[in-house]
Amino acid sequence: MTALGVTSTAGPSSQVADYVISVRGVRKHFPIKEGVLQRVTGHVRAVDDVSFDVPRGKTVGLVGESGCGKSTLGRVISGLTDATEGGVYFRLSHAAKDRLDELLAIPEAERSAAEGRELAEIDRAHRIDALGKDRWREYRRNCQVVFQDAFASLNPRHLVKDIIGRPLRIHHEASGTQLTERIVDLLESVGLGSQHLYRFPHQFSGGQRQRISIARAVALDPEFIVLDEPTSALDVSVQAQILNLLHDLQEQRGLTYLFISHDLNVVEHMSDRIIVMYLGQIAETGPSEQIFAAARHPYTEALLEANPAVEGGARAVTRLKGSVPDPARPPQGCRFHTRCPVVTSQCGWEVDDAVTEAELRDSGLDGLSGVSRQSAFSADLTFETEAQAAAFVAQLQAQETPEPLAAALTELRQTGTDVSVRFQPVVPVRLERVGPDQLSACLLHTGQQPAAEAVAR
């Protein structure tokens, strides 16, 4: 057994773990069911291969537009839903994390028996879906969640005393008068008092309800709290109170936060590190100041530009076109390429893009009767008449078609009523280091050459 083995047997009970949470290759796919038999016809890829670490005592901010999977990721981390693939690791030390990365880097088929056992060992000690009963219980008490809607997350038929006292009772922390004392302490720590003990949630304002949620979350003195948009339902003045409270609690109790929000001002204010998600994947990650001062990914730049600021002058504005693509069929290559202002021909153009482009015009897709698709990059479209097929080709060759798309087209040939569309195949873009501690998934900055690689295959 290696030195690592020792730390891993110490496991979750050790208080010196450097990373409270480490996420490795997590995917969460929701099946789309159709028909009477509810056959699975596809998957919504809410979270698609996400890895990051949450260091102890820090706040990691998770930002992105609605539907990018940030809340789903929060639920997976807190154990409320299972990941489809990948794992969430709890309390890894530096050494254990490095070893885990080494082991995970080896493809499963090439792993030796010893390496497999070592991985299983780490999994049993740290991976939340493989923990034993007692460790799982310990994880549950050390990982708490504060939800966005404090009205929906507090049982309207329970008294505040029951709501905050429940975690303490479940974990046999206190009972009787001692329990009441603990609850009053907790209420006071979030700026409420003993006069609120015997009230129902509806008797409180939004800000007070969020305080109750926070009191419940810190009741068991956890290490880690997932804050899922804790202030987005609140007014700015109340939001400021809650953010200050969260900060004070973090100072006093040494808490680690995963702060999920779509409000960039708030995330910047609260976070040490920031993760920008787009369509289930990480677009960019790095220290908070660095992301805000020198964003490298065009998506982060666009988000920052669109964010209204109270101070500072008007910024040069590039607006993103279109909306977030369907997560059941995420774009090839870089997922952001359909909306990217600095897109190149190498970014992953595919048949779907050509079709969407034609669809935006008035008569581009009229009479489309069949599609035979060889891959995402190659398909034959059949139209009802030759004229309609010609119209489709003409639409794609027209001036309005984005230049990168036209450049990426390797073949656009009409034979009778058929049109064959071919694009250069491209591999998905990877997150790569672009600065000290800053990762970005964009071809422009990372110098990846996926097109060349793909052609070589």
Place this chain on the structure above:
Amino acid sequence: MSATDPTSPASMHSGTGPALAERVPLVSVEGLRVHFTSKRGVVHAVDGVTLDIGDGETVALVGETGSGKSVTAKSLLRLIPRPPGVIAGGKALFRSKMPCPGCRGAGCVDCGQTGRVGEPCTACAGAGCGVCGQSGRSTVDLLTIPEDELRDIRGNRIAMIFQDPGKALNPALTIRAQIAEVFAEHRSDELVSEAGLDDESGRLLRRAVRNRGRFFERRLGSLPPLRSQRRRVDAVLDGRIVEALADTRIPNPVKIMRSYPHELSGGMKQRVMIAQALACDPDLLIADEPTTALDVTIQARILDLIGELQARRGTSVLYISHDLSLVRGIADRAAVMYAGMLAEVGPAEQIFADPLHPYTRGLLAAIPTPGMGRGRLAAIEGTVPELIDPPPACRFHTRCPHAATACARTDPPLAIRQPPDHRAACLLYDDAAEVGERPEDMPDRSAAS
């Protein structure tokens, strides 16, 4: 109630610059009060709001939840439920515009390229009389005119965009049907004449188009001679709808027209709402938190779109929002509301650069900005007071850092604090003698500046 202070209209309308100063505002709200009766007493949701909206101006109404900003806007169109709502007092004078006679709506120098000019008063033909308050413009009080006259104004002269496009659109109707309704209600004459039909057969069709036809009339309309005419009207209507949708930069409007709301994304739905609101070229657009339900990237584009359409058509916009940082970028003037009253009104730039009211200052300080130490946000302590039978006092005094004895018993007037028209309702800027207080009870001015 001194804060209502119905200052004479002449001194009120001062817009963004000298060019607007001598113009008559499009809408003058004077001392508007809206109450709601409840079991526990009368809730003074809006308690004396005085506000002008100039031609082509964007006025932002900012405030927290429950400050009465939406109620103010809705009562302009009398959309508040009555009962329990009661319009307890005040006026909302609306001076509608008409197509410019010089250019017939095409845009000329006279109308400032917007194609619209103020409609002269019918009683005095623009000379100024008692009916129009010496403005010479055709003036109606939105709060008292009969319901059918208001119906002609709603959606036609004053349109509204609601917060949640998902809820404001009818899920059971196509986009076409929902926009067609606006044209059918307000433009049925134009549709019939554009379809090249004479007045005789037009009358029946008009009723049919407006969905006002009786049962046998509808049957008659589906018989061959009228059917073909109806189709011609429908074709004209389709053209209008496509035009309206295309104006909001919706790609492929023909396809969108045939779809249902659930098939569209949030941003698209909001565009449809905007198309619907702007279909009849309104003089005033009331936007009630139109981007709150949207992502920042979509929000930015919707704001661009509203700004662009406004600039082209010279529409005035009343923009309601709780988001100060957003308002800063779009508004000419801003009005900050707190607990049913205006705390501060003035040019948006001045309000952001030099806020006068402690509440506005608190709100601005509460927004996280770069470089601000974590955990040191200047939160406004306490919560919004109950609005049931409020005493005559500054509504903010329970949370105000500068509150003094006088604040709890005197209602500060919304007076001009910084010329030309930066107003704030705070005793910090009042003389003790003027408000009838002893000097030692007044808040300390030195601590505030």
